[in-house]
């Protein structure tokens with residue numbers, strides 16, 4: 001990760017509307033957490049404080065070496081926590097002998113990993129109960145907040161106003177999704193959707209059911 005990105009991921013550097021979103025998302029995810037948890041594309045593991053007391057174990061997976069080195073320091077603070085540097089597109093290989101009760105893939109990580117339907121199916125193969133996904137919501141307030149965040153760290157970007165996608169060399173493509181997206185993803189993947197909705201104006205969430213496989 002380039003330095004600008006590392007700086008931009010420090011929790012005390014985020015704009016207020018992002019911190020509010022993280023709190024709301026953390027509380028929402030917490031309600032469904034139990035047993036063994038996998039956080040796919042965990043980043044700085046910002047979810048951990050919200051859920052550590054509700055899970056028997058937590059594994060954070062990210063392909064970014066620096067993020068994993070930093071996160072490993074959290075092992076002193078939280079028990080039953082581990083971090084793995086690896087490519088989430090190889091989930092089935094990485095966890096061929098292990099399954100999780102709840103897998104989460106938060107804050108626009110799913111689309112970075114390639115075909116979203118295929119990725120959801122792959123996650124379901126390593127998950128016994130629930131998958132929780134959050135994605136950036138498509139609306140003008142969310143687009144404004146994202147642009148402000150890029151501006152804050154002087155990260156150059158362009159915007160496709162129609163589809164509300166922000167492009168930057170450093171962060172790649174940050175897409176935005178409308179409310180019915182999780183229904184479509186459920187139909188395409190065949191994985192039942194338990195619940196979906198909004199998290200303020202910033203994001204949408206979907207909770208998928210893997211227990212009926």
Ligand SMILES: C[S@@+](CC[C@H](N)C(=O)[O-])C[C@H]1O[C@@H](n2cnc3c(N)ncnc32)[C@H](O)[C@@H]1O
Pocket residue numbers: 040041042043044045046061062063064067086087088089105106107108109112113
């Ligand atoms: C948008 S950030 C979200 C981070 C975190 N989930 C959060 O909500 O704060 C996407 C994360 O996915 C990680 N990532 C990108 N491609 C990956 C891959 N192929 N395998 C594992 N992690 C990946 C990035 O390093 C980054 O930490």
